[in-house]
Amino acid sequence: MNLRYAAIKILRAVLTLWLVVTFVFVVLRVTGDPTEQLLPDDIDPLIRDYYRTAWGLDRPLWEQYLKYFQSAFHGDFGISFRNRLPAAEVIWQRIPKTLELGLATFAAALAMGIPLGVFAALNRDRWLDRLTMSFAVFGFSMPNFFLGILLILLFALHLRILPSSGYGTAAHMVMPVITLATAFAGSIARFTRSAMLEVLARDYLRTAEAAGAGLGRRVWRHALPNAAIPIVTIVGFSLGGMIGGAVVTENVFAWPGVGRLLTSAVADRDLSVVQGIVVLVAVTMVAANLAVDLAYGWLDPRVRVGARERTR
Amino acid sequence: MAAVESLAVAPDRDPEPAPLLAVRDLVKVYPGPRRGLFGPRRELTAVAGVSFELAAGETLAIVGESGCGKSTVGNLVLNLIEPTSGRVAFDGEDLSATGADRWRALRGDMQLIFQDSRSALDPRLSIGDQVREGLDIHGLGAPAERRAEAEAMLEAVGLPGFADRYPHALSGGQQQRAVIARALAVGPRLVVCDEPVAALDVSIQAQVVNLLTDLQARLGLSYLFISHDLSLVRHVSDRIAVMYLGAFVEVGSRRQIFDEPRHPYTRALIGAVPVARARREPRGRPVRLSGEVPSPLDPPPGCSLHPRCPFATGRCRAERPLPRRQADGRSIACHHPEAAA
Numbered sequence: 001m002n003l004r005y006a007a008i009k010i011l012r013a014v015l016t017l018w019l020v021v022t023f024v025f026v027v028l029r030v031t032g033d034p035t036e037q038l039l040p041d042d043i044d045p046l047i048r049d050y051y052r053t054a055w056g057l058d059r060p061l062w063e064q065y066l067k068y069f070q071s072a073f074h075g076d077f078g079i080s081f082r083n084r085l086p087a088a089e090v091i092w093q094r095i096p097k098t099l100e101l102g103l104a105t106f107a108a109a110l111a112m113g114i115p116l117g118v119f120a121a122l123n124r125d126r127w128l129d130r131l132t133m134s135f136a137v138f139g140f141s142m143p144n145f146f147l148g149i150l151l152i153l154l155f156a157l158h159l160r161i162l163p164s165s166g167y168g169t170a171a172h173m174v175m176p177v178i179t180l181a182t183a184f185a186g187s188i189a190r191f192t193r194s195a196m197l198e199v200l201a202r203d204y205l206r207t208a209e210a211a212g213a214g215l216g217r218r219v220w221r222h223a224l225p226n227a228a229i230p231i232v233t234i235v236g237f238s239l240g241g242m243i244g245g246a247v248v249t250e251n252v253f254a255w256p257g258v259g260r261l262l263t264s265a266v267a268d269r270d271l272s273v274v275q276g277i278v279v280l281v282a283v284t285m286v287a288a289n290l291a292v293d294l295a296y297g298w299l300d301p302r303v304r305v306g307a308r309e310r311t312r
Numbered sequence: 313m314a315a316v317e318s319l320a321v322a323p324d325r326d327p328e329p330a331p332l333l334a335v336r337d338l339v340k341v342y343p344g345p346r347r348g349l350f351g352p353r354r355e356l357t358a359v360a361g362v363s364f365e366l367a368a369g370e371t372l373a374i375v376g377e378s379g380c381g382k383s384t385v386g387n388l389v390l391n392l393i394e395p396t397s398g399r400v401a402f403d404g405e406d407l408s409a410t411g412a413d414r415w416r417a418l419r420g421d422m423q424l425i426f427q428d429s430r431s432a433l434d435p436r437l438s439i440g441d442q443v444r445e446g447l448d449i450h451g452l453g454a455p456a457e458r459r460a461e462a463e464a465m466l467e468a469v470g471l472p473g474f475a476d477r478y479p480h481a482l483s484g485g486q487q488q489r490a491v492i493a494r495a496l497a498v499g500p501r502l503v504v505c506d507e508p509v510a511a512l513d514v515s516i517q518a519q520v521v522n523l524l525t526d527l528q529a530r531l532g533l534s535y536l537f538i539s540h541d542l543s544l545v546r547h548v549s550d551r552i553a554v555m556y557l558g559a560f561v562e563v564g565s566r567r568q569i570f571d572e573p574r575h576p577y578t579r580a581l582i583g584a585v586p587v588a589r590a591r592r593e594p595r596g597r598p599v600r601l602s603g604e605v606p607s608p609l610d611p612p613p614g615c616s617l618h619p620r621c622p623f624a625t626g627r628c629r630a631e632r633p634l635p636r637r638q639a640d641g642r643s644i645a646c647h648h649p650e651a652a653a
Contacts, residue, residue: 203432207491210390211498212419212449225436 009293013286020282021072024275025065033057038081038269072279078272082265087272091258091280097167098246098257104177105242109184114231116185117192118219121200133193139186144245148179148252165254176253180245184238191234195227202226228299236292240285330404331365332534333502338362338388338398340381344609356609358384360558361398363635368501371528371535373545375581376555377605382538385555386504389536390422391415402502420450423495425488427507432491433479439466439490440475446498462497469493469523485516489523496527504536509544521548542581546570554578557608557616560635564642574642574649576621577601615647623648 035051052058056067071077077087120132155175156164163172199205200223208218247259254260258277265273339361344354358381366372374382387393389400391407400407402422410418426432434442443462447453453461463475469489479487488508495503508524509517525548528535539545545552545566552569554562554577562575573579576599583598601620606612615633618624627647635645 203426203428204434206392207424207426207432207494208434208445210392210419210422210424211446211494212416213445214416214449217449221437222434226434 005297006294009290013290016286017282020286021069021279022065024278025068028271028275029061029064038271077276077279080265080270080273082268082270082273087270087276090273091261091276094256094258094261095280097255098250098259101173101176101180101246101250101255101257102242104173105180105184108177108181109188110235112181113185113188114192116189117231118196118224120189120193121196122215122219124197124200129193133190136186136189136193139182139189140184141186142182144179144183144248145252147182148175148249151175151179152252165252167254167256172253172255176249176255179249179252180242183245184242187238187241188231188235192227192231195230196223199223199226225299229296232295232299233292236288236295239288243281243284330401332368332370332403333366333389333536334399334401335365335385335389336363336399336401338385338400339396340384340388340393341396354609357558357611358608359388359395360611362555362558362560364553364560364563366502366534366536368534369528369532370551371537371549373537373539373549373552374555374560375539375542375545375552378540379605379608380555381558381608382540382555383506386424386506386536386538390419390424390504392424417450420446420452420498421500422502422504423498423500425491425495425503425505425508427510430479430484430487430511433487433494435479438476438478439471439482439493443475443490443494443497446494450498452498462493465493465497466490468527469496483516484512485520488512488516488520492520492523492527496531496533499531500533502534502536504538506538507540508537510539510541517544524548554581557605557611559616559645560643561617561646562642562644563635564640568640568642574638575644575646576623577617615645 033052035048035055035057039048039051049058056064059067075088079085080087080090083090116132116136120129120136123129123132152164152175155162162174163169166172205218205222208222213222243259246257247262249255250257250259251263258280261273262277264270265277338359339357340359342356342358344356346353360381362381362385364372374385376382384393388395388398391400391410395408398408402418407415407418433439437445440459440462443465444458447458447461448455452458459475463472466472466474469492471486471489471493474482474486474490479490482490488511492508505524509520512520521544524535527533535548537545537548549566551563551565553560554569554575556577562569562573562578568574569578570582573582579599580601583600599622601617602622603620606616606619612619612629613632614630615621615624615628618628621628625648631647633645633647635643637643638649
């Protein structure tokens with residue numbers, strides 16, 4: 001049961017990726033002949049034909065698709081027009097910087113969101129709860145670019161304690177991480193609160209209280225582990241929103257990551273780079289969702305123990 | 313009003329030793345919904361002044377329809393809900409001003425068994441760990457021996473070798489046995505059983521109830537047994553309190569309540585029990601009540617039963633009857649208990 005569950009989830013992830021890669025191909029072909037977009041209008045038709053042949057655009061569509069698919073599978077998205085390097089290499093160089101930002105954001109969002117949500121749930125309907133949740137709503141309704149600019153105005157221009165933008169020291173990371181983590185932490189706090197409220201209403205928590213279990217034991221041993229499944233779900237799904245936010249935030253703070261590369265590649269019509277990034281984002285999203293699905297198996301004793309008891 | 317004797321603690325007339333549990337004038341009022349958008353909040357009186365005593369080794373059943381406040385009484389006794397007013401005394405100790413630390417220690421003496429065993433067990437912990445948890449909390453026994461103690465307790469409720477299983481792998485009856493093992497592992501003196509078998513099949517109910525009564529005899533437990541099931545209550549209880557809209561209308565021995573019910577509501581309730589093989593017809597005509605239970609948000613003035621009671625008079629509509637002790641020891645909250653009989 002457990003293995004079948006994992007196999008189905010993995011199969012579904014592969015299928016999703018195939019659909020995304022195919023979709024990128026279709027969109028690029030539907031938007032017209034790349035030679036018309038990339039070469040000047042008044043160019044010699046012979047030169048245009050030369051490039052058509054060189055890029056394989058004279059081949060039948062199915063052949064083009066197979067070739068595209070084969071190279072995409074190997075991580076080859078063609079040559080970046082801008083700096084004459086393979087697109088994959090251009091993207092690859094930026095990944096560590098985005099990852100750095102992403103991991104710091106992830107850690108900061110979890111460290112803020114989960115305690116806030118637990119705190120709000122324990123103070124349900126009191127003013128502390130309302131205050132916490134107002135912050136959470138404020139956090140995720142605030143657009144990234146706006147919060148980022150506000151932070152620059154305050155910390156870089158007014159207080160002059162943080163660099164306004166760029167990459168290098170830990171100080172450079174503070175504002176982008178706050179910008180990204182605020183929205184993420186807000187949604188985690190809200191989902192943690194509702195998951196906790198649901199679990200806190202269960203009889204086993206009242207029984208634990210009746211048994212003399214203190215607040216700490218009730219929260220850490222009984223409530224949070226049982227509230228973990230919805231929290232993990234939302235954390236996984238929010239990763240997608242974080243990637244979108246990273247594109248905006250990296251531009252606001254001139255952070256040299258994948259997000260900034262994407263905007264410049266779109267502006268330069270550097271198609272192979274755009275293509276590569278779209279596929280990369282898709283892979284990240286699908287991997288995050290797959291990780292969430294597989295985490296259920298580990299979090300839910302009904303799945304976990306089911307497997308263990310069978311082997312006895 | 314002070315001259316009226318309530319059914320509560322009356323030490324000058326009761327030469328017996330102090331009861332294990334003494335509850336006096338317990339009240340719980342919840343803020344209800346507002347009248348209109350900005351109107352005043354209405355109040356929901358879940359428990360409207362309840363008093364009773366429970367002796368060591370005794371079972372007092374609280375019966376009544378769903379929503380009458382019987383579960384709230386159980387939660388108030390265990391301080392899982394804070395009472396609006398009133399007192400609870402356990403083993404002579406007044407608990408109304410007890411701090412959190414003392415309460416946590418007291419919880420080893422007072423345990424709770426819930427109706428829905430599926431929800432009463434933590435799905436992520438093994439049965440053995442949950443039975444053991446109370447021993448950990450109260451520091452009972454050497455840590456190394458607690459595991460064995462939990463297994464022994466599970467064996468006592470008929471679940472040998474179940475310590476490593478998780479709740480979902482147990483049947484409903486087994487889950488309820490595990491709940492009982494967890495409650496009794498810490499050696500309580502009082503157990504509040506809140507509809508302990510209502511979620512079980514009838515065939516399993518008998519097993520679990522017999523287990524409860526066996527354990528009571530063996531361990532000298534006192535049960536506060538909350539149930540809507542009269543045939544079950546008849547089987548387990550020494551005394552019975554009949555509850556209607558937040559108040560006890562009649563408290564008496566099992567024999568008094570079942571064989572000679574006197575309060576009109578008790579008579580209606582007892583008359584409504586289908587009897588497969590009646591050994592003795594309850595004395596007096598069965599009472600039929602008209603209409604539905606009023607909302608506790610909007611209780612009728614005077615006696616809360618008067619809109620439905622065939623014996624209601626002007627006094628019933630105006631004045632709320634207080635529980636009065638009768639010559640035979642029971643207490644009734646009715647202006648005209650003789651009219652009903």
